[in-house]
Amino acid sequence: MNKNLEKKRHSYSHILAAVIKDIFPEAKIGIGPAIDNGFYYDFKDIDVSEDDFKEIEKKMRKKIKEDLSFEKEIISKKKAKKIFKDDPYKLELVEDLDGEEISVYKTGKFIDLCKGPHVKSTGDLDPQAFKIDRTSGAYFKGDEKNEMMQRIYGLAFENKKELDNYLKMRKEAEKRDHRKIGKNLELFMFDEEVGQGLPLYLPKGAMLRKLLMDFAMDTYLKNDYKIVSTPHIANEELWERSGHLKHYAEDMYGPLTVDEKKYRLKPMNCPFHVKMYKSKTRSYRELPKRWAEMGTVYRYEKSGELHGLTRPRGFTQDDAHIICRGDQLQDEIMNALKITKYIYSTLGMEDLIFKLSVRDPKKKEDYFGTDEQWEKAEKALEEALKSFGQTEYIRDEGEAAFYAPKIDIDAVDAMGRKWQLSTIQVDFNITSRFEMSYINSEGEEETPFMVHRALLGSLERFLGVYIEHTEGMFPVWLSPVQAWIIPISEKQDSYAQKVRKKLREKNIRVSIEGINETLSKAIRNGETQKIPYLLVVGSKEEESQSVNVRFRGEEIGEMSIDDLVQDIEEKSKK
């Protein structure tokens, strides 16, 4: 958020508080910062509902028009305590502050403990650029031991147009919410008795996920990756060795005990792949190894942070590890970039943003690994981007992981939102911790480079994003159900069965629907369910051994079964 807009949002929050104090003179006030898209303010002893929003906005606009100035004053703690003697929360905040001098801001009669900065006067704000949005409960200082206050959220932008844009975007996002679409299309569900953040894929969602997994894995295999498969749990000894227990324990599920040994659900697949690498002596000749696994991992997320598929506790990564020599690193990275581009463009997400994260050259001591390793790896990543033809990329100094540089890739969705999905990371730490090596051409032991790469990233997160990107309208090849056959009356039942059989023989995913509904309702349902092909069969179609085709809302007309199969196969091409 730019500083200027932040000032404005913060100023709106003071105006909100001033208005609330006018309406509820007994109101006690908490804090009121600027936040993404607007501001909020916390109050005690008020009772505001949605019906009051218009009135509050009106009163705020009035104060804006009065052009009241924001006056800063530095006062003593003692004086501050006097000013806020009726506001116990503010009083506590004053107590919490270090030092004897305290800054307050005055706007008309309203005075607030506040560091600022603010706009000069309320007249600098656009009276049409804000909106009271919603309320929620909030503990004072975010501590659930404290009393619950009422938080009033407002939206605020530079001007009305920006506010309207935001509201439009938000409405669009709500319509595209993957949790809503997932429920309507019966793709997946959650169940409290199973546990939070653990998705269960219903048949259509599981098929979608399988088609996506098969596509990704086939792509890797075609690019001479090998598939591997590893367990979901491992002894704590492994996680000690890998460093996860030391550095990553907060994100891991608690231990379970088997034969007096503690095991952990895996949050990552890497240590298993390393174990396989180390199962024998490796020669420079057999490198690179490219080992891919659809690895289901479990990571702890706070229950408040869970969000459908985009933030679950269990998810499957299209994970692979490349173990290679230094002279192979650049080509391997380039190949991973190439595959990423292929996958996303096939899925209809052409707009990618490449971010190269390197170490902060001024703080070399904060990173693990030798200068030689860092220089080699950073050069390999940067040169890979260039030779791949990706001259436009963001280079972030200091954004590298402590264990090596990386390339992260954001996909931009149909609403222009950026989602960090793919990552290609080198790792000097793991090769060292597990003492990985190979025998080089001189017969000496050497440390290989290891690259982690997940291109869809998490299948769950990708699916969540993709459902929102496509609004549930998947390409024909990815559609879990590609066609509905809708018989006009019971008389066409056996013909419908015949059509179904023919399509099923061609591995087309089809079902007979709408038997107890009117034709128009069945078609409407099919469209709501985003079924690409709706195939109506009546006596006319039965006679000519054809179907009447609607494709994505468009009337195509009569087609023979053979032509239909050809059309579906054509449209299913990646």
Place this chain on the structure above:
Amino acid sequence: MNKNLEKKRHSYSHILAAVIKDIFPEAKIGIGPAIDNGFYYDFKDIDVSEDDFKEIEKKMRKKIKEDLSFEKEIISKKKAKKIFKDDPYKLELVEDLDGEEISVYKTGKFIDLCKGPHVKSTGDLDPQAFKIDRTSGAYFKGDEKNEMMQRIYGLAFENKKELDNYLKMRKEAEKRDHRKIGKNLELFMFDEEVGQGLPLYLPKGAMLRKLLMDFAMDTYLKNDYKIVSTPHIANEELWERSGHLKHYAEDMYGPLTVDEKKYRLKPMNCPFHVKMYKSKTRSYRELPKRWAEMGTVYRYEKSGELHGLTRPRGFTQDDAHIICRGDQLQDEIMNALKITKYIYSTLGMEDLIFKLSVRDPKKKEDYFGTDEQWEKAEKALEEALKSFGQTEYIRDEGEAAFYAPKIDIDAVDAMGRKWQLSTIQVDFNITSRFEMSYINSEGEEETPFMVHRALLGSLERFLGVYIEHTEGMFPVWLSPVQAWIIPISEKQDSYAQKVRKKLREKNIRVSIEGINETLSKAIRNGETQKIPYLLVVGSKEEESQSVNVRFRGEEIGEMSIDDLVQDIEEKSKK
């Protein structure tokens, strides 16, 4: 084991003990029972190694020829204590016995505390029908708090021919041991730091497993099953409800805690599928549901019982649940039988044994569910077998699960061993526990039938069996590596690359090998690695743009690339 053979084996064990007492007069004796394939006896204060086996056997044969009778005597505990005063272990066993009368057996000078029965005299035994086999350590009474004794194992059969047969079989089984083949072919590994019983699939094993999974899942999908996908853990609430915590806890891994709630790794997939079924009201019209999942489950096995892939702690089931109306049950079972037969015959295991387990009609009260449910389900299973044409099956009264009847299917391997792999089980318990229902055609709630079925069973166990069945010589379509290209010299490197590229374009799994070896060694390696196609390329082949083909040890000769591709595709047909 038949009673007569058991008597003989037990008698051999006494003869062994008598001989050991002759050789080591200070030896203390433990117990010496008949076991599968022979007998053992436990001793303290002896030192027997493999080198001594011949001598022991010779002395045992001598005693057999002496035709010493086995004389039973009933004596008092007091007298027994006197007899065994120098044998502290026997003394302890005497103490442990209830009652005052104790039976002992005398054979020549040797006397043993023993219930019997035995053969009349050593002359009844075939001096060539036994063999001292191996020794191991064993705690007295199997309790590790007791002292370790030396156990001597012997093999014993009715006659020499049976012994020789057994030895031949065992040698064959050792050669086919999937753990050995798995290591040689680099299919899978275990790692102590990861944990016991948790297989890690190396690239070739993971590809084999994927090909098998894809084959099974494709078969189910073609048969109008739907795929579903569920998490690996669930809240204990779910396992309470399903009854697993009450009845199955010993086979489950211990709990892990998330947000103060206890979770368990899933030992079965069923409760998840039930949850999905119950996510909305179901109508009779939408039944049957056939939901399949490659579900990885974790079950506790004692570490001593773990055995490679055939007895691991984590394994993946080709699991499916069919939820149907009573009038659909028989067809659904028949369809499952049909698919089982198709899968096993495609995999080259034609020999199946069908076992129908029904309840014990005399103990109806021991089973869950109503008479009507049992009668309907038993009839459906039996009729399904018949209408499927499987008139030969074993009918076991009393072998049903407490919750319903079932059909188990044994596959017979190349060595004639039977492996119970497939199961098709009805379940009245789960439909009741989860109050599953559907609305029937009269608009009333009705309880559906639920069928669990796993046809490969556990992928791990199946793979273990299958590796032994095929001796690692998989069908071409299942071979993780289908062909090796072996260039005769470095000059053919680029031609080998060209051949590889052409085959890879056809999705043939091929690699270039043997670069630093002699041709004969490379071919030998390829055959040891059970690679179906070995493609030698020299200057002659490069000139004619062909390859010289060996298929499974047989010299096929020169072939063009196109002909080769066609041949591989032909041989890859299922």
